[in-house]
Amino acid sequence: MAQEGGMTAKLEIRKSDKAYYGGKPGVWQRLTLPPIPYLAITGKGAPEGPAYAEAMSALYPLAYAMKFAAKAEGRDFTIPPLSTQWWAADPTAFVQGRRDEWEWQAMIRMPDFIDATFLDAARKSAKPGPRRNEVRLEIxxxxxxxxxxxxxxxxxxxxxxxxLHDELMPEAGVTFAGPHHEVYLSNPGRTAPEKLKTILRQPVKPA
Structure with a gap:
């Protein structure tokens, strides 16, 4: 981590990995991502539903507890944007808007140095809350x-x-290699819908 005036600079993952959080609006690009650690919790139902809200109340306190523990060791970092993987047993659930059938994994990216010991300590230091024990650190x-x-x-x-699904992927000779992944760069509660910024990501493999 860079040094500034004798002090350790705060790690800004969104800035240090710009390619993973940007691009030309409306244009699909191809890139290769390394294995990345995330705090993660799974669930089912619409994103505006109670299960997703409960997942947020489990994720964020642990993420901040881990941040403060890292800061105490001189390795502070900014909490990256929330992201979520989405899938359904029947893919038409998305096209037809059957939101109660949507399955998801809500995630917050963590720095590479974060390990299970940070998560264990965070569970003990954070205030008790529902589903905290279901949050895991996953690569x-x-x-x-x-x-x-x-x-x-x-x-x-x-x-x-x-x-992407009907044109670009068939032309590239690839198929789905994992769930649809969205990274939410904007706060929907503070941003007008027409200005929301979201990274859309689809892992692929040879067809």
């Missing part, structure tokens, strides 16, 4: 991916995803 290896910066409402993602 996500997405590898070869298509990625796009989407600007606008979440509901407007469908045409771009259709372009």
């Amino acid at each position: 996500i290896d997405e590898g070869d991916c298509f990625q796009m910066l989407h600007i606008g409402p979440y509901a407007d993602e469908a045409p771009k995803l259709a372009e």
Whole structure:
């Protein structure tokens, strides 16, 4: 971690890994990601539903407890944006809006130096809350991916995803290698829908 004036600089993952959090709006790009550690918790149901909200109340206190523990060791970092993997047993659940069938894994990226000892300590230091014991530290290896910066409402993602699934992936000779992954760069409670920034990511493998 860089030194500034004799003090350790705070790690800004979103800035240090710009390629993973940006791109030309509306344009699919291909990139290869290394294995990345995340705090993760799984669930089922619509993103505005109680299960997803409960997952947030489990994830964030632990993430901040780990941040403060790292800061005490001189390795402070900024909490990266929330991201979520989405899938369904029947993929038409997304097209037809059957949101109660959506399955997900909500995640917050962690620095590479974070390990299970940080999570164990965070469980003990954070205030008790529902589902805290279900949060785990998981290495996500997405590898070869298509990625796009989407600007606008979440509901407007469908045409771009259709372009990826029906045109770009077949042309590239690849198929799905993991769940659809979204990284939420904007706070929907503070940002107008037309200005929301979301990274859309799809891991792929040879068809």
